[in-house]
Amino acid sequence: MLAKIVAELGPWSWWVAGLVLLAAEMIVPGFFLVWIGLAALIVGALSLLFWDSAFWVWELQAILFALLAVATTFAGRRLTLRNSTTDEPFLNQRSASLVGRTATLHEPIREGRGRIRLDDTLWQVMGPDLPAGTQVKVVSSNGRDLTVEPVSV
Template sequence: MIHALAEELGPWGWWLLGLVLLAAELVLPGVFLVWIGAAAIVVGALSLLLWETSFWLWQVQLLIFAALSVVSVFLGRRLLSNGNAVTDEPLLNQRGASLVGRTATLHEPVVEGRGRIRLDDTFWPVMGPDLPAGTRVRVTTSNGRDLTIEAI
């Protein structure tokens, strides 16, 4: 069945698959299908050149397509990743970490190591030594949403 389909579509089947995958990328954006579509188009180009050769069987074409898909996805992710990009706001999506060093007044006393402070418009749970409400404190560390404080 696959052999008959490969023979019927010829080398243009890979081009068709590549274009369908590129169109699917427009519908389902994620910059993933574009690399697999590019691999299909490359196999289609190779098929145009090698179609009449005896070793260019549909199994070989599928293996090359699979290998090119994996390689192109990894290279594409590396090309588009900006993990080492320098930013002017490195703590933009780390709100708790951006509060380290700030000072505040305890809104609720710290009892048994737990209390609350108000920074800007948000109440934050804090951990630290027992202190009465109204004490000025400095945020020393952040662990997710919990902040560790010390009296100043």
Template structure:
């Protein structure tokens, strides 16, 4: 049945596959089926040109489809995921990194390299040289949930 459909539709079967994949992207959003659907449409355009040629067998069509899908996905990712944009909040969703450079007072002493500070309404685990309670420290680095401090 599928073979008959491909034979009857000819090069338009690739266009149909591409459009079905693009429609599937609407149902299953993830921004990945767009590239595969676009590859199907490109192979459909090539099939319109080469359909009657002897070298344009179905095996070559599928190889071209796979290669074009990879190329289009890489180019699309490069174009749409370019992170070189200037933003007014470069540390959005990086709360620890946004604290670097701030000063605070130790709420607990740093003993054996670990202690705690309070910034705003959050207690943070800090590491640094052993220091007594009440020492003013500056945050010099962040690695997720732990801040590195030095005395001011």
């Protein structure tokens, strides 16, 4: 059935495939199918030029499509990463965004471990042994653990 459709559409089959991939991009989350769809449209444009040529066999078209799909995907990724700037650099790094803040120890630091409350969360902290109620400053973060030191008055 697919061979019949390709035979009937001729060089336009790549255009149809490209447009189907671009339409699928609207349904599937992410920003990936657009580059593969672009590769299909490029092969479609070349097919319009070379369809009657003896060298333009389906194997060459498939290889060219695969190479263009990889190339456009890498180029698109590079393009989107280069242009991605944010005004919130710690958006998905909550503990890193806490560095520099001060808090009061909720639980004392004993044997290097304690807890502070920042906003609505209790955080594990590491630092010198200190009693509960001491003002501390977050100096670094490592995953979920925060390193604190006492605030000098």
